[in-house]
Amino acid sequence: MEDKKSQAVKSKPIAIGMAFALLAILPQILGPGDLSLVNEMLILGVAASGLNLMMGYAGMVSFGPAGLYVVGAYTMALLLFYTELPFGIALVAAPVIAGIVSLVVGWFCVRLTHVYFSLLTLAFSQIIHTIIFEWYGFTKGDDGIVDIRVPGFIDSITNYYYFTLIIAGISLALIWMIVKSPFGKTLQAIRENPDRTEFIGIHVRSYQLAAFVLSGVFLGVAGALYCGFSHSVFPDFGDIMKSTEILVVCLLGGIYHFLGPMVGAVVYMFLDKTISSYTEYWPLVLGVVIVLLVIFLRGGIVGFVTEKIAMAKQRKTAEAEDYVSS
Amino acid sequence: MFLVENLSKSFGGLNAVSNVSFELKQGELISIIGPNGAGKTTLFNLLTGHIKPDRGKITFRGKNITGKAPHQICRQGIGRSFQRTNIFPRLSTFDNVHVSLMAWRRKSRNIFNRSDKLFGKETVEILEKIGLEDKQGTTAGLLAHGDQRLLEIGIALATHPKLVLLDEPTAGMSPEESNKSIKLVQRLVREQDLTLLFIEHDMNIVFDISERILVMHMGTIMTEGNPEEVRANDEVQRIYLAEEQ
Amino acid sequence: MSGLSVGMVIFLIAVGLSLIFGTLKVLNLAHAAFYMLGAYLCFWVSSLIGQSIGSFWVSLLIAPLLVALFGGIVEMLLLRKIYDREVLDQFLLTFALILIIGDLCKLAWGVDYHTVDTPWPLNAPVIFKGLIFPRYNLFIILFAPLLWAGLWSLIHKTRLGSIIRAVTHNREMASALGVNVSYVYTGVFMLGCWLAGLGGALVAPMSAVMPGMDAVVLIDCFIIVVVGGLGSLSGAFLGSVIFGLVTAFGILIAPRLAIAFGFILMIVVLIIRPWGLMGKPE
Numbered sequence: 127m128e129d130k131k132s133q134a135v136k137s138k139p140i141a142i143g144m145a146f147a148l149l150a151i152l153p154q155i156l157g158p159g160d161l162s163l164v165n166e167m168l169i170l171g172v173a174a175s176g177l178n179l180m181m182g183y184a185g186m187v188s189f190g191p192a193g194l195y196v197v198g199a200y201t202m203a204l205l206l207f208y209t210e211l212p213f214g215i216a217l218v219a220a221p222v223i224a225g226i227v228s229l230v231v232g233w234f235c236v237r238l239t240h241v242y243f244s245l246l247t248l249a250f251s252q253i254i255h256t257i258i259f260e261w262y263g264f265t266k267g268d269d270g271i272v273d274i275r276v277p278g279f280i281d282s283i284t285n286y287y288y289f290t291l292i293i294a295g296i297s298l299a300l301i302w303m304i305v306k307s308p309f310g311k312t313l314q315a316i317r318e319n320p321d322r323t324e325f326i327g328i329h330v331r332s333y334q335l336a337a338f339v340l341s342g343v344f345l346g347v348a349g350a351l352y353c354g355f356s357h358s359v360f361p362d363f364g365d366i367m368k369s370t371e372i373l374v375v376c377l378l379g380g381i382y383h384f385l386g387p388m389v390g391a392v393v394y395m396f397l398d399k400t401i402s403s404y405t406e407y408w409p410l411v412l413g414v415v416i417v418l419l420v421i422f423l424r425g426g427i428v429g430f431v432t433e434k435i436a437m438a439k440q441r442k443t444a445e446a447e448d449y450v451s452s
Numbered sequence: 453m454f455l456v457e458n459l460s461k462s463f464g465g466l467n468a469v470s471n472v473s474f475e476l477k478q479g480e481l482i483s484i485i486g487p488n489g490a491g492k493t494t495l496f497n498l499l500t501g502h503i504k505p506d507r508g509k510i511t512f513r514g515k516n517i518t519g520k521a522p523h524q525i526c527r528q529g530i531g532r533s534f535q536r537t538n539i540f541p542r543l544s545t546f547d548n549v550h551v552s553l554m555a556w557r558r559k560s561r562n563i564f565n566r567s568d569k570l571f572g573k574e575t576v577e578i579l580e581k582i583g584l585e586d587k588q589g590t591t592a593g594l595l596a597h598g599d600q601r602l603l604e605i606g607i608a609l610a611t612h613p614k615l616v617l618l619d620e621p622t623a624g625m626s627p628e629e630s631n632k633s634i635k636l637v638q639r640l641v642r643e644q645d646l647t648l649l650f651i652e653h654d655m656n657i658v659f660d661i662s663e664r665i666l667v668m669h670m671g672t673i674m675t676e677g678n679p680e681e682v683r684a685n686d687e688v689q690r691i692y693l694a695e696e697q
Numbered sequence: 698m699s700g701l702s703v704g705m706v707i708f709l710i711a712v713g714l715s716l717i718f719g720t721l722k723v724l725n726l727a728h729a730a731f732y733m734l735g736a737y738l739c740f741w742v743s744s745l746i747g748q749s750i751g752s753f754w755v756s757l758l759i760a761p762l763l764v765a766l767f768g769g770i771v772e773m774l775l776l777r778k779i780y781d782r783e784v785l786d787q788f789l790l791t792f793a794l795i796l797i798i799g800d801l802c803k804l805a806w807g808v809d810y811h812t813v814d815t816p817w818p819l820n821a822p823v824i825f826k827g828l829i830f831p832r833y834n835l836f837i838i839l840f841a842p843l844l845w846a847g848l849w850s851l852i853h854k855t856r857l858g859s860i861i862r863a864v865t866h867n868r869e870m871a872s873a874l875g876v877n878v879s880y881v882y883t884g885v886f887m888l889g890c891w892l893a894g895l896g897g898a899l900v901a902p903m904s905a906v907m908p909g910m911d912a913v914v915l916i917d918c919f920i921i922v923v924v925g926g927l928g929s930l931s932g933a934f935l936g937s938v939i940f941g942l943v944t945a946f947g948i949l950i951a952p953r954l955a956i957a958f959g960f961i962l963m964i965v966v967l968i969i970r971p972w973g974l975m976g977k978p979e
Contacts, residue, residue, distance in 0.1 A: 187785045234968055241724060241784045242971040245923060246964065252916065253960045260953040308551075308567045311543075312560040315551045318540035325500065326552040326611050327526040328560055370792050377789060382542070407804065413796030420790045421778050 149291055153284045165287045167395045168294045169351045174375040174387030175301050176344025181373075182381035183305060184337040185317030186236075189244045190251025191372045193231070194342040196364025198224040198349025200258060203271045203359040213277045217350055224346025225339050227254075232338030236331050239320075251369060259361040270360035274353060290351055297347055298388070304340065305384060313337055345372075374416055380426025389428050453478045453647060454615055459508030461498055468494040470671045472508070476615070481641055481648045483658045486668035487691055492651045495668070496619055499649075500532050501525040512615065531613030533604045533621060541593030545584055548592050548603055550575045552610035575610070581643075582606040582636060598629035605637065609644075618650035622657060630654060634661060659683060667691075701941075702834035702903065705841035706896045707914060708937035711921040712845065712930060713892030719928020720865045720885040723776060724787050727794035729915035731890045735764045735897025736906045737802050740811045753816035757898050764894025765887040772886040777879075795911065803908055810907035837899055844895075849930055861885060865928060916956075920963045926976025935974055 153161055177191045198220040205216040231250045235243055258265045265271070280289040304310050312333060315323045320330050353359050362368065371394070379390025397415070402408045423430055454476035461469045469491045476482060484492050497503045499510060501522040510518045517525055526532075540548050553571050554560050579585040582602045587595065592603060601621060608616055621637065622630040634657050641648050652658050658665060659679045666676045669691050675682065682688055714728045738760035739753075746752040771794065779786045815833050822829045852858040863871040864881045872878045904910070917940065925936025940959060947958030966973060 181785075187783070187788075189788060234964070238967065238971055242967055244784050244788070245919075246967045248919075249960045249963045249967065253957055253964070256954065256957045256960065260957075262953075304563045306566050306568070307563045308554045308559045308565070308570065309561055309563040311547060311551050311567045312555065314543060314547075315540050318542055319538060321502075322534070322538045322540065322607070323551075323555075324522045325526050325532050326555040326607065327523050328555050329521070329523050333560075370789070373785070373789065377785070407800045409796040410800035410804075413793040413800070416789050416793035417775060417797075420782075420786050420793070421775070424786075 146295070150288075153287060158283045161283055161287050163395060163399055165283075165290050165355060166352075167392045168290050169348050169355060170372070170375060170395060171388035171391035172294050172297050172351065173345050173348035173372050174379070174391050175298060175384075176341050176348060177372050178376050178381055178387045179301055179304065179313075179344065180337045180341035181376060182383075182386070183310060183317060184313040184334060186334060186337065187244050188235075188338075188341070188369075189248035189366075189373075190254075190369050191341070191345055192364045192366070192368035193247075193251025193254040194224045194228055194345040195349040195352075195368065195372070196258060196359075196361070197227050197254060197342075198346030199353040199359045199363050200265060200271075200349075201346070202350040202353045203274055204265070206274050207271050213275070213354075217354075220350035220353075221343040221346035224349065225343040228339045228342025228345075229335070232335050232342070236334040236338060248366070248369075251364065252366070255361060255364040258364060265361070268361060270358055272358040274357045274359070276354050276357060280354075286355060290355065293347065293351060297344055301344065302384060309333070309336070374412075374419075376426075377419060378415075378426055380428035380430075380432075382425065383428040383432065386426050386428040390426060393427060453513055454649075455509075455511040456499070457509045457511075459495070459498055459505050459510065461494060461503060461505050467671050469498060469505075472668075472671075472673055474666060474673060474676065476647055476649060478614075478647055479641070479645055480663055481638075481661060482650075482664045482666060483662040484649065484651050484666045484668055485653070485655075485658055486674075489670075490668040491671040492668055493619065494671075496532075496617055496651065499617060500530065526611055526613075529612070529614040530617065531608035531611050531615070532617045532619070533601075533608055534619055539592045539600055539603050539607065541591070543592055544588065545590050545592050545595065545603060546575060546579065546588035549578050549606045549610050552607045553578070556611045578606055578610055581609065581640065598625050598633065601625065601629075601633060602636070605633075605640075609640065613646065615647045615649065618648065618652075620651050620653060622652065622654055630657065637661075702837040703900070704937060704941045705837050706900050707917050707921070708933065709841055709844065709899075710893050710896040710914060711918045711925070711937060712848065712933040713889035713896075714918050715922045715925065715928055715930065715933045716892075717886055717889040718922065720861060721776070721780065721882050723780065724784065724791065725889070726788060726791035726915070727798060728791075728889070728893050729911035729918060730795045730798040731764050731768060731893035732897040732900075732914055733802060733906075733911040734767065734798055735760050735894030736901045736910065737806055737811075737897070738763050738894070739898035739901045740813050740906050741806065743813055753813060753902065756813075756901075757895075760898040761891045761894035764897070765891035768890025769883055769887045772883050776886065777882075780882075795915075799908060799911070808908055810905035812905060813901040815902040833902060837903075840899075845930070845934060852930060917959065920959045922973075923963050924966045924973060926973025928977075929973065929975040932973055932975030939974075 149164075152164060156164065173191065173195055177188065180186045180188060201220040201223040202216045205211050205219055206213065211219075231247070235246045235250070238246055259267055261267065262269075276286070280286050312323070312328060315326075316328070316330055316333060324330050349363065352363070375390040375394045376387045377390070378394055379388065380386030397411075398408065401411050405411070419426075425433065456475070457473050459469060459472045460467070472491075472495060484495070486492055494503070498505050501517075501520050501524070504519045508518065509516065512525075512528055512530065515528060517528055517530075520528075540551065543551070550567070550571065551560075553575055554567065557571065559565075559570060576585055576588070579588055582605055584595075584599060584602055584606065587599065592600065595603065601624075605618075605621070618637070622633055625633060637648070638661055640646060662679060664676060664678055665682045667674045667682060667685075667688050674687060674691070675685055677685070710728065710732050714725060717723060717725045717728070739756040742756040742759050742763075743752040746755055775790060775794075779790055815831075822831050824830075850858075852861060860871070860876055861881060861884075863874070864876060864878055864885075868878055871881075921933060921936040921940045923936075924939055925932030925934070940962065943958050943962045944955055947955035951958075
């Protein structure tokens with residue numbers, strides 16, 4: 127019985143190459159509106175992939191990823207607004223600050239497990255949201271910060287798309303590296319059985335904290351990307367609706383697969399924009415979709431597809447064996 | 453090699469373990485028996501660092517390991533299997549042993565290399581030792597129960613322990629599986645010069661392979677000796693008969 | 698005064714949330730949505746009956762029952778499927794309910810706000826030593842603790858209550874003893890929803906019935922339940938008191954950041970004693 131994973135690994139480089147080629151020529155095919163949508167999908171995909179590093183691989187369910195996302199966005203925005211620092215510095219600062227915040231928040235959170243861990247992440251993200259919302263003097267509160275400067279050479283829809291594509295590509299490559307490393311496998315062991323992992327010599331808590339911080343870094347990158355994309359930041363980048371959006375995206379695509387979150391982001395944004403154009407009751411539709419997802423499609427889209435492929439392959443093998451023996 | 457002195461632990465008012473002392477020599481194969489509630493699992497949890505003792509001292513190969521955290525005790529060279537099957541269900545059989553091996557080799561913090569490239573051969577060697585190398589691609593949660601218990605031993609072996617604590621290794625196994633598993637354990641003990649301490653309820657196995665038996669009752673070690681001595685001991689008969697009633 | 702009565706309402710809702718978590722072990726994010734539904738139904742029923750003297754009181758009776766009924770349907774159709782699942786599933790499913798219930802209310806009653814008149818005989822103020830107290834608020838302040846006492850008696854003094862407590866403590870054992878755990882789960886969930894719906898109906902005369910009224914209440918309830926202990930009735934009471942004090946303190950010191958005080962309280966409790974002041978560690 128061949129390992130499902132090894133099959134996926136073999137076909138991956140080819141698939142990635144093709145995907146990148148397609149993504150690279152998209153600006154020639156799509157209009158600015160659609161290209162913008164794909165841009166947003168990529169950013170959401172980075173955020174969700176960052177979250178999934180902690181959630182899907184390490185089994186730590188955070189209810190407040192938007193807290194780190196908004197920290198990344200506002201770090202970039204505030205630096206660009208208040209100082210003359212170049213865009214590049216702000217872009218690097220965002221994940222760094224997000225990482226530091228996740229270190230502090232995570233230090234407290236990893237001391238808890240299960241529902242208490244999740245509730246604590248929720249509380250922290252709500253505090254971050256409240257601070258940003260209320261600290262009018264510094265963050266401009268509900269007004270948000272607008273007209274954020276973006277360097278000329280990436281300031282068009284097409285060029286910012288390429289910029290996002292590159293950053294997203296690098297981010298995903300890094301996440302892939304982490305996931306495939308001994309550290310990544312150890313995280314999965316922690317997800318499966320923290321007690322057992324403790325007794326193969328691993329100090330589980332410090333690994334969980336590391337996962338938390340790495341997640342925060344990538345969420346910060348996504349936040350910074352969105353800041354540049356929309357030239358503005360608002361406190362609702364960090365509210366519970368945004369957190370849930372990132373969570374839903376992960377679940378939609380499949381939390382046990384590397385590309386699950388990215389696939390989820392694409393499908394989610396597509397549904398959002400499409401359905402919102404027909405009806406103002408997108409929350410209702412989203413709610414129903416989530417219910418169906420949770421009850422029936424636990425493995426997400428990628429999980430479902432992978433299962434079907436595996437079943438089809440087994441059937442083919444069985445048929446071939448029948449054929450040979452007859 | 454392994455010295456336990458006056459180990460005690462109580463929960464609330466209940467003395468789970470009181471003043472337990474014993475010594476293990478290198479290469480010995482010892483079993484702990486006793487009726488339910490005698491404190492065997494609590495004793496195990498104390499030895500592996502899952503709970504801290506109220507009093508007492510544990511020395512392993514000259515080092516004091518009393519009160520140390522589980523992952524530190526593991527690094528000293530003590531391996532353990534758990535009462536409930538304790539594997540990594542969604543990982544493959546290969547990965548179950550591989551992740552344990554990488555931990556022992558202190559490579560787990562590494563985020564730069566591809567894990568598949570490391571220690572593949574060694575992992576397969578361990579799998580061969582426990583007889584699961586042809587199932588290495590199978591998801592561990594889908595293995596037969598007996599194979600899962602074997603995998604458990606494999607995970608413990610990958611940390612290259614000198615002392616292995618097995619908590620009811622044949623629980624839930626059919627007689628053939630038990631037999632196969634125990635033969636394997638005996639072979640490993642000889643090959644790797646392991647010291648083995650296990651809790652077991654299956655008296656056939658206990659009397660068949662133990663060199664020495666510790667009998668626990670109500671939190672203390674009531675008596676110890678070789679299988680004939682224990683079998684002939686009246687008190688032991690009594691506490692087990694009492695339990696059966 | 699209005700703060701205190703609003704606090705009482707939130708306390709009632711928190712009790713329901715705590716009950717649901719304690720017995721069903723489910724984190725019901727949609728609890729505040731049931732509260733909002735109660736408010737809307739109260740408005741709807743009273744406007745159906747027409748503005749008459751008893752209309753509010755009839756609504757107060759009916760609306761929570763309707764919410765409980767709706768809750769029962771939700772429990773049987775949806776919640777049952779995720780009882781043994783992880784926290785993520787509970788979070789997402791109950792969050793989805795927030796979205797669904799919210800939009801259903803919008804569909805049924807539009808996005809504008811609605812009001813319900815303060816009912817007779819409580820629409821005249823009480824004047825005491827020169828200070829004016831709205832009678833309705835007084836009513837709530839008196840009613841809520843009475844209700845809590847009634848609930849407490851139900852849980853601790855009746856046979857039904859002991860069944861609920863048995864299921865809360867040890868589901869398997871209760872089941873082995875012949876208790877139909879499914880019925881108990883449905884019943885407790887309906888009770889929790891009834892409390893939330895009651896809270897909504899009570900609030901209707903005091904503030905506007907409109908979309909989004911569930912959001913503020915939800916956060917407060919969660920903080921109270923975490924502080925007091927998930928599953929404890931007296932914990933909900935204690936939690937409400939502490940939360941009220943901390944928030945009042947916060948308003949005194951830093952009015953804009955008063956909400957943050959509540960979260961800080963939640964964080965402190967989660968770190969020091971995650972199962973809450975009156976809760977039990979698992």
